[in-house]
């Protein structure tokens with residue numbers, strides 16, 4: 208297990224600090240490009256269209272334009288977060304400071320080049336996020352930098368830190384999460400922000416007690432959902448549910464009318480209002496032009512159509528978030544795009560459509576050390592052929608009205624004029640004095656939005672807006688929404704008003720006049736339409752339902768074999784994915800909060816497509832040596848949860864014996880040095896057991912591993928690579944560098960893992976990545992080595 212919750216168990220997270228950042232800045236030379244060296248060429252980092260667009264939008268004062276562009280062309284520094292929060296994370300931070308960073312405090316020079324010392328991100332709580340900026344050349348020259356690099360690489364592999372772009376850490380901080388909150392992360396993969404949310408949910412956890420909060424992490428892309436499951440596994444949290452829906456059609460769970468059961472004595476979630484959330488994070492798909500520093504290929508691809516094409520989807524997702532938010536709850540909308548069409552225009556439309564139920568929060572007093580610029584109140588819209596300063600100019604409906612600061616369009620003037628004529632009003636000046644040349648200004652306090660510019664603190668670009676729901680959501684019909692929708696861009700229906708799956712009966716947003724330049728929106732929506740058809744079929748075909756394990760025999764056998772105390776209730780908390788309990792391969796533990804949602808989902812007709820629920824704690828394991836023994840061994844990630852409640856099959860080893868146990872092959876009983884340990888071992892039943900490092904008991908870093916007690920020997924139930932990392936961490940002085948590397952088979956497995964995992968590199972791109980379904984299957988490799 209390693210070290211408890213929050214990456215402390217040491218799950219492998221092989222992500223090399225070198226990789227990703229620098230390589231992204233090179234691309235293969237086209238074949239036959241002349242020099243024949245087969246080498247690399249840098250990306251072209253300019254785009255006249257980009258410059259023209261943003262100069263016109265005025266997101267950066269003219270005087271700073273050069274600085275802004277120069278910064279965008281530079282590669283991004285490395286930033287990382289220490290995982291898990293709490294005392295353990297603080298220990299790592301202190302060790303890192305003491306051993307490495309303190310000696311670099313005062314800028315040092317290498318060959319006349321100044322080394323910028325590592326520094327904590329000033330706005331991130333408790334100095335748990337850091338910024339490093341060394342060049343490869345500096346790394347080669349200075350041994351201290353090499354040591355830092357190695358240390359971070361290792362911590363990353365152990366799952367103790369996560370590389371994450373600085374600005375991507377911001378949205379969860381403005382969500383003001385409390386440990387008892389129910390949170391919906393609408394577009395969650397690859398999961399870096401979900402991880403942060405889980406950290407807060409578990410921040411006050413005491414050993415043996417479970418948090419009441421939960422996170423539903425949703426993503427449209429199933430491969431990316433699996434990536435997220437893999438990332439968040441390191442939190443060892445039973446308080447997470449991963450779902451796979453179009454966020455704009457995220458199901459509203461409510462008991463079917465007939466099933467609102469009077470026999471239910473205790474009120475439970477969903478009885479009255481459907482499943483609502485205390486916090487909603489809308490980190491929507493976007494054009495991602497704030498990420499050019501790490502994805503320089505965007506320079507070549509960039510066009511205004513990228514943002515225009517996503518505007519509609521972004522509004523739909525956010526409005527679904529509004530509907531699913533509790534009154535009094537907070538929602539954060541964020542993009543890694545600098546484009547006002549994806550940013551302020553969407554925020555304006557959220558405020559417009561929510562008819563006063565959403566307030567745009569002034570969060571200027573929160574995270575005061577984070578440098579940000581106020582949102583724009585005025586911007587322009589770029590159609591395919593021309594610029595529009597105002598809806599007055601869009602006579603041919605080339606762009607969507609919601610893209611304008613006023614949210615109006617020409618058709619509206621006609622309608623207003625007709626209305627006014629009917630009521631005998633003066634229609635001389637229907638547009639209240641606005642003329643074609645006048646730029647529009649939004650009526651909303653959009654200056655409360657935040658735009659993070661790259662050159663302000665050497666980051667990527669980002670946009671964030673925080674809302675509070677101040678009243679129930681009643682859909683506001685657009686004054687020009689009388690026409691029939693052509694079926695695309697359906698608006699979400701509010702959860703409060705919806706008894707059944709609202710995807711069955713979506714109301715139409717008035718976007719029947721598609722903008723000329725919305726082809727990418729068309730493509731995006733096309734690919735999602737297919738998915739929607741399938742979503743309407745729920746319960747889900749081809750997706751195993753989440754079922755509560757009600758087989759008393761199995762539950763009793765687990766409780767009695769491992770001596771699980773009542774402090775960890777099993778009944779009502781164990782879920783499986785197969786109806787036939789004789790074939791159940793994995794058992795998951797869900798917190799009460801997740802269990803409640805799973806039950807509600809059942810009563811609502813299984814509208815949720817659940818990819819993963821809770822935390823895997825047991826895996827089937829046939830025991831050939833003793834058929835009468837328990838058929839389930841403890842899964843590595845379930846060990847931190849179980850450990851405080853175990854009373855049987857539990858051993859405490861001295862350092863020497865623990866080290867022996869971590870060796871690659873099975874260890875005969877007679878080889879252990881401590882006779883008390885050997886005799887305790889012999890008194891265990893044959894099968895899975897847990898060995899705790901004696902010295903770690905009572906510390907923040909309880910170290911334990913799952914083992915197999917055979918007839919004459921003990922072997923580890925931990926992947927080799929994890930055992931090697933544990934060896935290295937616990938016995939650094941004794942483990943030879945050569946011994947530390949895992950065997951080639953395991954190393955390869957994990958390299959593959961690394962490629963699939965992705966990190967902030969992928970989080971804001973709208974293209975599919977190369978993730979693979981892995982989820983639990985990956986743990987099929989927890990084989991009994993050496994038996």
Ligand SMILES: C[S@@+](CC[C@H](N)C(=O)[O-])C[C@H]1O[C@@H](n2cnc3c(N)ncnc32)[C@H](O)[C@@H]1O
Nearest residue numbers: 394395396397398399400427453454490970971
């Ligand atoms: C900006 S990324 C999210 C990054 C994530 N919040 C994180 O911090 O790791 C946007 C995500 O939205 C997903 N996505 C795209 N369209 C979606 C939709 N209609 N509903 C839900 N998710 C969607 C993409 O698969 C992608 O993973």
